[in-house]
Amino acid sequence: DIQMTQSPSSLSASVGDRVTITCRASQTISNYLNWYQQKPGKAPKLLIYAASSLQSGVPSRFSGSGSGTDFTLTISNLQPEDFATYFCQQSYRTLMYTFGQGTKLEIK
Amino acid sequence: QVQLQESGPGLVTPSETLSLTCTVSGGSISSSSYYWAWIRQPPGKGLEWIGSVYYTGTTYNSPSLKSRVSISVDTSNNQFSLKLSSVTAADTAVYYCVKVADTSRARYFDCWGQGTLVTVSS
Numbered sequence: 001d002i003q004m005t006q007s008p009s010s011l012s013a014s015v016g017d018r019v020t021i022t023c024r025a026s027q028t029i030s031n032y033l034n035w036y037q038q039k040p041g042k043a044p045k046l047l048i049y050a051a052s053s054l055q056s057g058v059p060s061r062f063s064g065s066g067s068g069t070d071f072t073l074t075i076s077n078l079q080p081e082d083f084a085t086y087f088c089q090q091s092y093r094t095l096m097y098t099f100g101q102g103t104k105l106e107i108k
Numbered sequence: 109q110v111q112l113q114e115s116g117p118g119l120v121t122p123s124e125t126l127s128l129t130c131t132v133s134g135g136s137i138s139s140s141s142y143y144w145a146w147i148r149q150p151p152g153k154g155l156e157w158i159g160s161v162y163y164t165g166t167t168y169n170s171p172s173l174k175s176r177v178s179i180s181v182d183t184s185n186n187q188f189s190l191k192l193s194s195v196t197a198a199d200t201a202v203y204y205c206v207k208v209a210d211t212s213r214a215r216y217f218d219c220w221g222q223g224t225l226v227t228v229s230s
Contacts, residue, residue: 001171034216043204043220044155050214087155091215095168097145097157 002026002090006100012108013078021073021103023088028068032092035064035073038102039084047086048073075105083107110135112205112221120199120228126192130205130221137186138163143208145217146179146190148201156201160208161188195228202226 003026013019023033031051036044046055048064051071061076075082088100116128130144137144146158159169161179169177178191192199203226207219 031213032215034214036217043223044217045220046216046218049209049216049218053214055218089155089217094215095160096170097215099155099157101154 001096002029002093002098004088004090004098004100006086006088006103008103009101010104010106012106014108015078015080017078018074018076019078019105020075021086021088021105023066023071023073023100025069025071025090025092029090029092031067032090033064033066033071034089034091035062036087036089037082037084038087044087080107110207110219112207112219114203114205114221114224116224116226118225118227120195120226121230122196122228123194126190126195126199126226126228128190128203128205128224128226130188130190132186132188132207137181137188138183142210142218144181144188145206145208147204147206147217147220148199149204149223150198150201158190158192158203197228200226200228 005024007022033051035048038044047058052064063074086103111133113131120126143162145160149155159179161167161181167179176193181188202223204223205221206217209218
């Protein structure tokens, strides 16, 4: 299996801050990397697919980058509604999908 | 706008079989542009892909669960289903049914059901 490791596991920030979450794959996955946001009691929501493509309807303050094994999710100008848990997910191995362990973004 | 809704028992006895159904609305389950998956999340933990199914009935399951998982599709009712046998407390989780977009350059989970909590307990 391809292992996905996110860092940090948790993060405190303030409204208006810029934050970066990283995700590392245990082997190269090209750009087959997606990011999701999950709020308590809700299903995950797709933010970014193919490492850097913004899903329709997602605010432009969310951006993704990276290729190969190292990827980042950046949130600029944090808004109150952005405090949530974020997961990365690889889809390189067809139909053998794995997720990172999650990063909880909390209000400072 | 495709919507997905899980249904099934919220409580399953250990060693029995967990059975869930996902009803797809707002689109056809028989589209060749995407396929369907089950993902679960134990309370307070991360996400685990269980398996996927095409409208043709072809399935792919997680190696860690493969021997216990059966996923099927019912195109006439626009539904797909999950069966997980020999359950234990470790199978207690929120189970999500998900639509999977599959393009030439990306594969991603773009539409999720609300999730249903299944507890394994006697």
